[in-house]
Amino acid sequence: MRLLLALTVIATPALADEPAVPRFAAETEAAGLAHSFTGDWEFMVGGGVAAFDCSGDGLPDLAFTGGTSYSTLWRNDSAKGGALRFTRVQSGIEGAGAAGIWPLDFDDDGITDLAILRVGENLLMRGLGDCRFERANEALGFDGGDGWSTAFAATWEPGQSLPTLAIGNYIDRTQDAFPWGSCTDNWLHRPAGAGYAPRLPLTPSFCALSLLFTDWNASGRPALRVSNDREYYKGGQEQLWHLEPGKPPRLYTEAEGWQRLRIWGMGIASRDLDADGYPEFFLTSMADNKLQKLQPPGEGPVLPRYADIAFSLGAHAQRPYTGGDVRPSTAWHVQFEDVNNDTRADLFIAKGNVSAMPDFAMDDPNNLLLQRADGSFAEAGDKAGVASMQPARGGAVVDLNGDGWLDIVAVNRNVPSEIWRNLGTDAPGNWIAIAPEQPAPNRHAVNGWVELRTEAGLQRREITLGGCHASGQMVPHHFGLGAADRAEVRVIWPDGHAGDWQTLDAGRIWTLPKQGVAAAATP
Amino acid sequence: MRHFLAILCLVIAGAGWPVQAQDRGADGAEVLTTWHRLVLELVRHTPTYSPPVASRAFGYVGVTAWELVAGLSGGRSLSGQLNGLDMPPPAAQLDIDPVLAMHGAMAASVQYFFGNTGPTGQRAMQAMTDKTAARLAAELPPEVAARSLAHGAAVAAHIIEWSQGDGGALVENMGFPMEYLPKSGPEFWVPTSTIVQQQAPLLPAWGKNRPFAMPMGNACPLPPPPAYSEEAGSAFRTEAQEVYDTSRSLTDEQKLIARFWSDDPMLSPTPPGHWVSILLDEMERADWPVDRRARALARLGKAGADAFIGCWHTKFEYDLVRPVTYIRRVIDPGWQPILITPPFPEYPSGHSTQSGAAAGILTALFGENHSFDDATHEADGLPVRHFTSFAAAAEEAAISRLYGGIHFRAAIDRGLAQGACIATHANRLETLE
Numbered sequence: 033m034r035l036l037l038a039l040t041v042i043a044t045p046a047l048a049d050e051p052a053v054p055r056f057a058a059e060t061e062a063a064g065l066a067h068s069f070t071g072d073w074e075f076m077v078g079g080g081v082a083a084f085d086c087s088g089d090g091l092p093d094l095a096f097t098g099g100t101s102y103s104t105l106w107r108n109d110s111a112k113g114g115a116l117r118f119t120r121v122q123s124g125i126e127g128a129g130a131a132g133i134w135p136l137d138f139d140d141d142g143i144t145d146l147a148i149l150r151v152g153e154n155l156l157m158r159g160l161g162d163c164r165f166e167r168a169n170e171a172l173g174f175d176g177g178d179g180w181s182t183a184f185a186a187t188w189e190p191g192q193s194l195p196t197l198a199i200g201n202y203i204d205r206t207q208d209a210f211p212w213g214s215c216t217d218n219w220l221h222r223p224a225g226a227g228y229a230p231r232l233p234l235t236p237s238f239c240a241l242s243l244l245f246t247d248w249n250a251s252g253r254p255a256l257r258v259s260n261d262r263e264y265y266k267g268g269q270e271q272l273w274h275l276e277p278g279k280p281p282r283l284y285t286e287a288e289g290w291q292r293l294r295i296w297g298m299g300i301a302s303r304d305l306d307a308d309g310y311p312e313f314f315l316t317s318m319a320d321n322k323l324q325k326l327q328p329p330g331e332g333p334v335l336p337r338y339a340d341i342a343f344s345l346g347a348h349a350q351r352p353y354t355g356g357d358v359r360p361s362t363a364w365h366v367q368f369e370d371v372n373n374d375t376r377a378d379l380f381i382a383k384g385n386v387s388a389m390p391d392f393a394m395d396d397p398n399n400l401l402l403q404r405a406d407g408s409f410a411e412a413g414d415k416a417g418v419a420s421m422q423p424a425r426g427g428a429v430v431d432l433n434g435d436g437w438l439d440i441v442a443v444n445r446n447v448p449s450e451i452w453r454n455l456g457t458d459a460p461g462n463w464i465a466i467a468p469e470q471p472a473p474n475r476h477a478v479n480g481w482v483e484l485r486t487e488a489g490l491q492r493r494e495i496t497l498g499g500c501h502a503s504g505q506m507v508p509h510h511f512g513l514g515a516a517d518r519a520e521v522r523v524i525w526p527d528g529h530a531g532d533w534q535t536l537d538a539g540r541i542w543t544l545p546k547q548g549v550a551a552a553a554t555p
Numbered sequence: 556m557r558h559f560l561a562i563l564c565l566v567i568a569g570a571g572w573p574v575q576a577q578d579r580g581a582d583g584a585e586v587l588t589t590w591h592r593l594v595l596e597l598v599r600h601t602p603t604y605s606p607p608v609a610s611r612a613f614g615y616v617g618v619t620a621w622e623l624v625a626g627l628s629g630g631r632s633l634s635g636q637l638n639g640l641d642m643p644p645p646a647a648q649l650d651i652d653p654v655l656a657m658h659g660a661m662a663a664s665v666q667y668f669f670g671n672t673g674p675t676g677q678r679a680m681q682a683m684t685d686k687t688a689a690r691l692a693a694e695l696p697p698e699v700a701a702r703s704l705a706h707g708a709a710v711a712a713h714i715i716e717w718s719q720g721d722g723g724a725l726v727e728n729m730g731f732p733m734e735y736l737p738k739s740g741p742e743f744w745v746p747t748s749t750i751v752q753q754q755a756p757l758l759p760a761w762g763k764n765r766p767f768a769m770p771m772g773n774a775c776p777l778p779p780p781p782a783y784s785e786e787a788g789s790a791f792r793t794e795a796q797e798v799y800d801t802s803r804s805l806t807d808e809q810k811l812i813a814r815f816w817s818d819d820p821m822l823s824p825t826p827p828g829h830w831v832s833i834l835l836d837e838m839e840r841a842d843w844p845v846d847r848r849a850r851a852l853a854r855l856g857k858a859g860a861d862a863f864i865g866c867w868h869t870k871f872e873y874d875l876v877r878p879v880t881y882i883r884r885v886i887d888p889g890w891q892p893i894l895i896t897p898p899f900p901e902y903p904s905g906h907s908t909q910s911g912a913a914a915g916i917l918t919a920l921f922g923e924n925h926s927f928d929d930a931t932h933e934a935d936g937l938p939v940r941h942f943t944s945f946a947a948a949a950e951e952a953a954i955s956r957l958y959g960g961i962h963f964r965a966a967i968d969r970g971l972a973q974g975a976c977i978a979t980h981a982n983r984l985e986t987l988e
Contacts, residue, residue: 267936343749
């Protein structure tokens, strides 16, 4: 007789080789950060933060959406390696109605711009430097529409100077009394000349809450992954769109290997966890989350067939692991990053009840799942000090004070956002951060790959712009190195060209140009 | 969209409706139908509402409607006929508007039985409650409107109180036990998914609940399934081979049938809701008056709820292994059925029992060879299917589980028979004086 316990512990693999747990300090108030994403039904989703350097000091500043409150921008005044410190500045993004925010450099001028998705008109905001922004919709011929926009992704198609933008839209907000089945079209904004062509509807659309352009099959041609909220669609499922230059987007079909999956899709994160050349995808949902691994391709084309390995690796994050509430969780922002610098990507998941959903946990702590050497994950949110019970939505895992330990931001709904400073571990935890740079267009090599080798093995991450939940980061790409004091690094550029391996010292941010040698850019 | 439009019309239409109660019978039918359309959506969007839990709600909401009608029109109450329902409903007072009373009863009943739906469902229920009440009460004296709503709510409260002792009122962890001790042996059910909750079976004690019309959960027992065996040529292996072989040669029509009757929880109104949807459409097509609709919804609701109690009683009596487990163990380790295997024992098939019961009820209401179109999943992109009888639809629903790879033949055939037996108990109840 076997006793099956419907507890997360049943799926926890061997406990040997437990990863080092980083210590986080809650520094929201001490840092002077005071921002809340607020709102009722129309802001039950969304609540984002963009992390990027607009002040030019090398540290990421933070721009938050506010829902019914104003969006705010906070300049990062933290001392390197010291306590976090933020100062609110007027930036030009202030205004209500914003749900999601992503940094990107759409004009390739080296100054980060912003895409702000709203309940109402979406905005492209051109960066002017010194954390100032101006509206660019008209200048770019960008039609911001009037939807309930919730998801964003961008990529550069061959031959285009501007990025192709995908925008995910949610419910028809005029159908507030009976919204089921009223999902509105997602949009594809493709460049035309110096601006944008009229947007294309991505029909059918099923209430997208996260989008990601990804080179999922290592073909060099990114496709658009869409995660949809089954609460509101009818006849829907998760989606993958072909995006071929000059052709209308079209869905992958079952005949092409696409497998029907219906979840409360809320966020997408990707990372090539096993360095097999193909990214794994983490999809947040309610109750069990999904960690998808591409099935080993056989002869012929790579098919989009995935196995869900979340359960076997202990990454399902199905219910609270602390606090006593045993109801299933609700997961939103998700991000793979190595928070303990042990060379293995870990997983941060922002959790929080939608809004008085009695079947789901109200005390729903964020997850910090640390990857073990065998590829499984160990929950450490409570031990690390980031197990907030506040109702989180968006987030960011970035190095806010330049010390090489990744800090965490969580955007909470109707209560203040939170930040935690990573104080590190007692284990060896060297690091390196890589900022690829190529001539325009696509200066930051979106949908290229960064590869890194140490004695611990190969690490790979695709450079993506989108995904998560309502949030994005545009910062150098961080890798933990463990005890290694240097690493071999190369970039596979979006055009497929693989750069030379370069040996770089740990503890620095490196700019890697497509032509030439790397340059240290540590602040 | 079809359902939505019906609800929208009810909500925004209004000015100029007749105010005399005796002229408003059609309004009562519309109120009753529209609330049930909303219930179909709430079932889909309330995570706790697995098929057994949904069937219970349909049962109590239906009985509420009938008790309201019976009290106002002189029909025979089900008090004394249904298990444990011994209290007469509140007596009707003078000057009650029956349409508004129906609205009051439905609003109170639905808000109670779907109290744990999410924020969107709560908004929808409140909008329906407020806008419909405002419209229906617009030309009534305020005291009549208030009295009518209160009378409906009192009838609902009466049924709610009765419901609380049936064993199914409290569903925790979406119906999955926090601990479960499975039986040891290859013939017994084991988890078939990698979803955490589903490492224990859904609602193992549901068969012990108090039924509505049948005397007890095992009132329609089944013989044991074929004896477990892995021997070639054994009855059990032969049934498994049939599932396997069928899955490898499915026609497009068989795939469509499997998906049409899949009726997955949280993605559809579930199997009992599917049959309620059929009934709502047929009553609309026949333009039945409110009393006839309430009687039919109560009868189908009771039978559907009893079907899940009876079926679950049998499921956990035999605790049989699912095809996906057996076939991967014995025939083909890489086998993949086209439907997701539900997280509970195999024998009998819940949809077969449910459909057998529903066909028994609807055949009694509409006749043996009543042809109809089933548009339940039109909004989900599945085509309308035509059936020549309710029995034919039930048979297709049952065999769909074999096409889907989630049930053996015995569970299907005997499930239909069990459902037919359960329907006789509900059909036996008296609703006419």
